[in-house]
Amino acid sequence: MFTRLFLPASTFVVLLAIGKIHAEFIGDYDFSRSTRFLWVLVFAFLSICAGYAFGFPDTSSVKLPIQGAAVAAVIPSLAFALFQTAAGSFLLPRFFLVTSAPVVTAVFLVASRIGRGVAHSSFLGERVLLLAEKNEFSQVEKDLSRHVEVPFVLVPPFESENEQNPEEFARRCEAEKVTTIVFSSSYVESEFSKMLLQRLHSEGVRIRDISHFYDEYFGKVPIRELEFTSLLFDVREVHQRLYSRLSRLLDISVSFIGCLLLIAVIPLVFIGNFFGNRGPLFFSQPRVGKGLKNFDILKFRSMVVGTGASSWTTDDDPRITTFGRWLRKSHLDEVPQFWNILRGDLSIVGPRPEQPHYVEQLNEQIPFYRMRHIVRPGLTGWAQVNYPYGSNATDAYEKLQYEFWYLRHQGLGLDMKILARTLRHVIGFRGR
Numbered sequence: 001m002f003t004r005l006f007l008p009a010s011t012f013v014v015l016l017a018i019g020k021i022h023a024e025f026i027g028d029y030d031f032s033r034s035t036r037f038l039w040v041l042v043f044a045f046l047s048i049c050a051g052y053a054f055g056f057p058d059t060s061s062v063k064l065p066i067q068g069a070a071v072a073a074v075i076p077s078l079a080f081a082l083f084q085t086a087a088g089s090f091l092l093p094r095f096f097l098v099t100s101a102p103v104v105t106a107v108f109l110v111a112s113r114i115g116r117g118v119a120h121s122s123f124l125g126e127r128v129l130l131l132a133e134k135n136e137f138s139q140v141e142k143d144l145s146r147h148v149e150v151p152f153v154l155v156p157p158f159e160s161e162n163e164q165n166p167e168e169f170a171r172r173c174e175a176e177k178v179t180t181i182v183f184s185s186s187y188v189e190s191e192f193s194k195m196l197l198q199r200l201h202s203e204g205v206r207i208r209d210i211s212h213f214y215d216e217y218f219g220k221v222p223i224r225e226l227e228f229t230s231l232l233f234d235v236r237e238v239h240q241r242l243y244s245r246l247s248r249l250l251d252i253s254v255s256f257i258g259c260l261l262l263i264a265v266i267p268l269v270f271i272g273n274f275f276g277n278r279g280p281l282f283f284s285q286p287r288v289g290k291g292l293k294n295f296d297i298l299k300f301r302s303m304v305v306g307t308g309a310s311s312w313t314t315d316d317d318p319r320i321t322t323f324g325r326w327l328r329k330s331h332l333d334e335v336p337q338f339w340n341i342l343r344g345d346l347s348i349v350g351p352r353p354e355q356p357h358y359v360e361q362l363n364e365q366i367p368f369y370r371m372r373h374i375v376r377p378g379l380t381g382w383a384q385v386n387y388p389y390g391s392n393a394t395d396a397y398e399k400l401q402y403e404f405w406y407l408r409h410q411g412l413g414l415d416m417k418i419l420a421r422t423l424r425h426v427i428g429f430r431g432r
Helices: 002-027 035-053 065-087 094-125 134-146 160-164 166-175 191-202 210-218 241-276 322-330 337-343 356-365 369-374 382-386 393-409 412-427
Strands: 127-131 153-155 180-183 206-209 282-288 294-300 347-349 378-380
Touching (some): 035 412, 134 153, 166 191, 206 210, 210 393, 241 322, 241 347, 337 378
């Protein structure tokens, strides 16, 4: 939390300081009463957005932090310089635009350094012991290598005889500095196991079952631990009218801006399509929406003309054209979907809409798969920003666990978080 507050707070402070220095020693004007004060605030907001889009302060996914920080800091300066040139008015002085870039770069790097230190200490401080079968331990290790919301160290399992001696087990937990114990449903079948967990709980060790552990640490719901009744939780889009109305208002507002963007990029895509993707500009395909009702999704075409929908899209798919691959990497192929959002087929945030024949297959292969269709599908979603692009039924199974988690925690705050992570994906060209 500290690092997330440090970056925006420090960015605002240093940029306001630069503006004040220019007003006092160079421009000779009252900074606080000048319109430049407001434009500095706008500039600071854009700088923070650019930094977050490039992964700051969480730079675990940033390959070159210094270069990334520099580029993120320069973008607002260039944007303001171009805008001022076009408008013919100096909203911010050249001194401010030139000075802000290295200063903001330093702020981003300091924030990322603090963030790495906090994350590392949190990672080492959170030590989890799993009491479950070997296959469950292997699955948690696999999931840990993919994505976590709360970093932790997975403590190696104790020898079986230690579990039968509560004193020895407690001493081993203390020696390994175990902070959380996670148990599977099979582990608590004996009274001894229940008494052991109660004792450790009273001594300050946090106790979680597998389902709550995944919910808190991984941001997903393990389908293998689910029963039908555990899925009967309130879904805000279905059970809360206020959220449903506010969400739809957000959809309409964003989609209106998105449709303006669509109009702006059509000439660019038309030119690229003419040289590297000959054929129709748009591509329409049936998808399954809310209530299992089909609708036609609209996209810029990225595959060769006449390509069927008989198989999943994969890396280096031969059906994708050269220009189409760039469209997918930049996510520009999805811009026409703002029209679907305006129509009410899609929401900004929700489960990914799939093709009807895939839905039929997955309904038969994956338990509770139909439940994802009780809400509108989304242009982006919790599964899309936390798991790679799905290309088979196994990936669909994994992504469904994130989608269930989203349904359980659905809210405007989470939607904003997903949109922010989506921005990082778009800036990072992580499409397929």
